[in-house]
Amino acid sequence: MKRIIGGLLLLLLSHLALGQVERGNILIRGGTVLTVTNGTLEGTDILVKDGKITQIGKNLTIQAGIKVIEADGMYVMPGIIDAHSHIGIDALNEATNPVTAEVFTGDALNPFQIGLYRALGGGVTTIHAMHGSANAIGGQCETIKLRYGVKDPEALRMAGAPRTIKFALGENPTRIHGSWNSIVPRTRMGVEFVIREALSKGKEYNEEWGVYNKLKNQKGFRGKAPEYSARLETLGDILNGNIIIHCHSYRADEIYMLLKVCQDFGIKKLVFQHVNEGFKVAPELANFGAMASVFADRWAYKFEVYYSTAYNAAILTKNGVTTSINSDDPELMRHLYHEAAKAEKYGALSDDEALALITLNPAKQLGIESRVGSIEVGKEADIAIFNGHPLSSYAIPMITIVDGIIRFDRDKDPDDVRIYVDPNQELDVSFKESGYDNVDNCMKDALQSFADFFETN
Amino acid sequence: MAKRIQSTIIIITVLLCAFVFALEAQNPKGKYGTFVLKNGTVQTVTRGVIQNGSVVIVNGKITAVGTNLSIPAEAEEIDCTGQWIFPGMIDSGTRLGLTEVRSDSRTTDFNEIGDIIPQMKALTAINPNSVLIPVTRINGVTTVLAAPEGDLIPGTAALINLYGYTPDQMFGGFEGLVLNFPKAGREGLADRRSEEDVKKAYDKAIARLNEVWDMAVQYHLLDSATKSKGVKYYPEMQAMMAVLRGERSVMVEANAAKDIQAALQWISARKVKKVILTGVSEGWRVAAEIKKAGIPVIVGPVLSLPDREYDRYDRAYSNPGLLKKAGVKVALRTKHAENVRNLPYHAAFAAAYGLGKEEALRSVTIVPAEIFGVADRLGSIEVGKNATLFVCDGDPFETRTAINLVFIDGWNVPMVSRQTQLYEEFLNREPGLSKK
Structure with missing residues (x-):
């Protein structure tokens, strides 16, 4: 018996150790610090203790046992945050029903993906690992930190980050469900109905449980609990304000539709993703307090993004919408700093406004702005160091730090960074990924399974 | 009566002008002819960089590159002070x-x-x-x-x-x-x-x-x-x-x-x-x-x-x-x-x-x-080559650099695309939030 308890305890302890996040101590000396919230500080030091920024100033004292990074001539900015990505997970589209609020990308985390390291090589430290866009209401998403090197999926999670869920409007849900499977939605009318119906059921579910929870402790109550549903519970949590909606959308009409739906259901936490035509309803977005996470310049890969403009981020920002620039792509993700700079070309945003597009603003959209997104005392030490100004297209990310731990160092970049090597992998086979055409990354699993089914491409 | 006709004509003329102008702003056309791009920094690519240089364009071709050039009388002068001139x-x-x-x-x-x-x-x-x-x-x-x-x-x-x-x-x-x-x-x-x-x-x-x-x-x-x-x-x-x-x-x-x-x-x-x-x-x-x-x-x-x-x-x-x-x-x-x-x-x-x-x-x-x-x-800015070039305010590989003029085969191309038109229309949308 003792041995069993001991064994259980050991198991528990090892589990705790596995899930634990490694935090470091570092002094970054003499860099040009782009704080995002407090302007640019020349020749400034940043002291990091136990994974947090504890001091920012000039000529801080070097303390014993703390690693020093000489950043003279370098640019130091907050780690880049990608509010729309699909790396670090092994599944992303539960394309079996127009509503799948019960599934969760956080159940499919994969810390071995090489993409995590490559993103670090672009100064990225936090990403929103999203469900795909096959369903009008897709799955819940996980906010993760790029702690590449850990082997435990749990260690990727940004513990305490708010819950988020993917919604999707337009061509993707109507194509998957309506055109291919002949179930609602086939049109944008159907998408609205599917969402209203789901939220209404979530509301009823909340009410039924509310009544039950109120009555169950009363003496003599003989009623039975309502049937549990993970899907309806999640929808109910959205209505309770516990989950942020991140909605895949392109056209102005469908964006406006969801604003009205959310208004009717009293939902306030709403971020539109892609939102290529967000610029057309910027006053409405601003008025609602909805946020927008856009591409810098992707367009024309499908009809609903034909009437786009690279000035989208600037128009939204100038209309008062909290805007971020995302990648939705493992390659684009590596140069979000360059994508942000495009908002200076297309619409003349300032340096600070452009940097906020990939730091503070995506942090706000994920509800983590009190922890990351700027260089401030008390924030988590997620930091990217560049050899030039990050808004220059010649700038190279040199060091990327997550929780005070160096996770990427260009000078020590090994030839092969894989943590896990598949023994069956045929090294000698050339392997050209045709990633270039996969602009609609949101549809990955859905299109693949469909292609398998019909043996088409 | 005559006065009324006169003022009507004036109004019509003004409206017409405004209309034509608006049309032109929407769909400007390319211009062809004789141009001189003056006092820019010319990145020839093949023959180095010329400070305070000029490029003369006649009938689609580059006819002169350098400083102190003789400029054709009919040339439209475009001041490129502070600008760079690059081959397309x-x-x-x-x-x-x-x-x-x-x-x-x-x-x-x-x-x-x-x-x-x-x-x-x-x-x-x-x-x-x-x-x-x-x-x-x-x-x-x-x-x-x-x-x-x-x-x-x-x-x-x-x-x-x-x-x-x-x-x-x-x-x-x-x-x-x-x-x-x-x-x-x-x-x-x-x-x-x-x-x-x-x-x-x-x-x-x-x-x-x-x-x-x-x-x-x-x-x-x-x-x-x-x-x-x-x-x-x-x-x-x-x-x-x-x-x-x-x-x-x-x-x-x-x-x-x-x-x-x-x-x-x-x-x-x-x-x-x-x-x-x-x-x-x-x-x-x-x-x-x-x-x-x-x-x-x-x-x-x-x-x-x-x-x-x-x-x-x-x-x-x-x-x-x-x-x-x-x-x-x-x-x-x-x-x-x-x-x-x-x-x-x-x-x-x-x-x-x-x-x-x-x-x-x-x-x-x-x-x-x-x-x-x-x-x-x-491929370069040299005499005899096609006038296919652009004028910008800095290093064209830098994201924030603005490209201000483009010539293709001697045509001064309008600096308009659907993306810039959408920007013009929607930056300050009318009506805004309220239709009044």
């Missing part, structure tokens, strides 16, 4: 003009049916009125190779300048046969063929390529011997003849190191006369061999992932620089359509990761002009 950028591999909305096959014309169809000409399918074209050219990319894609030989690519209303007005003076060299490996994660099937498909493709090449050689010999009288209509073979006779380049697409090596062997064994290697994403692995073969390469997209999980993260960025270092002649491509406008940033990344700024500039100007055999017309 050339993207050496795109789908521009051949597709409008990528997911919609009805708007996509780069992929005809057939495994060997050299007679299919990209130039035929160029849509001069594509909305994508103004978006591209106002960023300083003035010339692109529009290339077909598909099976072994998907057709003939064409160099086009991005201003004109017919393909012939746009033609840039080069056509090249596209040859996708067979791939020995898998094509991405979705490729789930067995190893045996992959090998079978490869052997079959090589055999097919050799068979067609042999036929083309016979056809060419027969055609030469009979002065074209002894051959029948055979479009595939007729299209191949120019290649066999060394009159037309073959653009051999190969990316994996093994495939590049196999392609080099095949090119040498077949004694192919004019060859350009394209793609070449693993060129850095076999750079010395490419150099030895003396074949120029068109590399890109630079902004892409490494081919293999175990490759260094920045291989696609550093590939052009590593090839150049080995002595290979390097031009760049985006292989894009709607975002060919990002060519300068592909060049910037190549520059930062080892190619250097100067070579990066050459790789999108004079080098492709040389590779395509049009260096007498394009």
Whole structure:
């Protein structure tokens, strides 16, 4: 018996150790610090203790046992945050029903993906690992930190980050469900109905449980609990304000539709993703307090993004919408700093406004702005160091730090960074990924399974 | 009464003027004639940088470059103080003009049916009125190779300048046969063929390529011997003849190191006369061999992932620089359509990761002009060349730099695209939140 308890305890302890996040101590000396919230500080030091920024100033004292990074001539900015990505997970589209609020990308985390390291090589430290866009209401998403090197999926999670869920409007849900499977939605009318119906059921579910929870402790109550549903519970949590909606959308009409739906259901936490035509309803977005996470310049890969403009981020920002620039792509993700700079070309945003597009603003959209997104005392030490100004297209990310731990160092970049090597992998086979055409990354699993089914491409 | 008529006329005139002006602001036209771009910093590419220099444009050509030039009396003067003048950028591999909305096959014309169809000409399918074209050219990319894609030989690519209303007005003076060299490996994660099937498909493709090449050689010999009288209509073979006779380049697409090596062997064994290697994403692995073969390469997209999980993260960025270092002649491509406008940033990344700024500039100007055999017309700012150039307020590879003027074949191109028009309309939308 003792041995069993001991064994259980050991198991528990090892589990705790596995899930634990490694935090470091570092002094970054003499860099040009782009704080995002407090302007640019020349020749400034940043002291990091136990994974947090504890001091920012000039000529801080070097303390014993703390690693020093000489950043003279370098640019130091907050780690880049990608509010729309699909790396670090092994599944992303539960394309079996127009509503799948019960599934969760956080159940499919994969810390071995090489993409995590490559993103670090672009100064990225936090990403929103999203469900795909096959369903009008897709799955819940996980906010993760790029702690590449850990082997435990749990260690990727940004513990305490708010819950988020993917919604999707337009061509993707109507194509998957309506055109291919002949179930609602086939049109944008159907998408609205599917969402209203789901939220209404979530509301009823909340009410039924509310009544039950109120009555169950009363003496003599003989009623039975309502049937549990993970899907309806999640929808109910959205209505309770516990989950942020991140909605895949392109056209102005469908964006406006969801604003009205959310208004009717009293939902306030709403971020539109892609939102290529967000610029057309910027006053409405601003008025609602909805946020927008856009591409810098992707367009024309499908009809609903034909009437786009690279000035989208600037128009939204100038209309008062909290805007971020995302990648939705493992390659684009590596140069979000360059994508942000495009908002200076297309619409003349300032340096600070452009940097906020990939730091503070995506942090706000994920509800983590009190922890990351700027260089401030008390924030988590997620930091990217560049050899030039990050808004220059010649700038190279040199060091990327997550929780005070160096996770990427260009000078020590090994030839092969894989943590896990598949023994069956045929090294000698050339392997050209045709990633270039996969602009609609949101549809990955859905299109693949469909292609398998019909043996088409 | 007379006064009323007069004031009505004035009102009508004012309204008409406003209307015409508004129309012009919406759809401005290109201007052709005699121009002098004065007092700019001229980056000639081939002959250094000229401070306080001027460029004279007459009838589509550059007629003078330098300082203290005699200016034609009729020239429209454009002050370029504080501005830079660069030759138009050339993207050496795109789908521009051949597709409008990528997911919609009805708007996509780069992929005809057939495994060997050299007679299919990209130039035929160029849509001069594509909305994508103004978006591209106002960023300083003035010339692109529009290339077909598909099976072994998907057709003939064409160099086009991005201003004109017919393909012939746009033609840039080069056509090249596209040859996708067979791939020995898998094509991405979705490729789930067995190893045996992959090998079978490869052997079959090589055999097919050799068979067609042999036929083309016979056809060419027969055609030469009979002065074209002894051959029948055979479009595939007729299209191949120019290649066999060394009159037309073959653009051999190969990316994996093994495939590049196999392609080099095949090119040498077949004694192919004019060859350009394209793609070449693993060129850095076999750079010395490419150099030895003396074949120029068109590399890109630079902004892409490494081919293999175990490759260094920045291989696609550093590939052009590593090839150049080995002595290979390097031009760049985006292989894009709607975002060919990002060519300068592909060049910037190549520059930062080892190619250097100067070579990066050459790789999108004079080098492709040389590779395509049009260096007498394009690729630098020199007297006698086409007036295909742009004026900007800084380094064109830097994102924030504004391109202010673009000339293509001497046409002063309107700096408007649908994307700028949407900006004008929606920055301060009317009505705003309330319709009043």
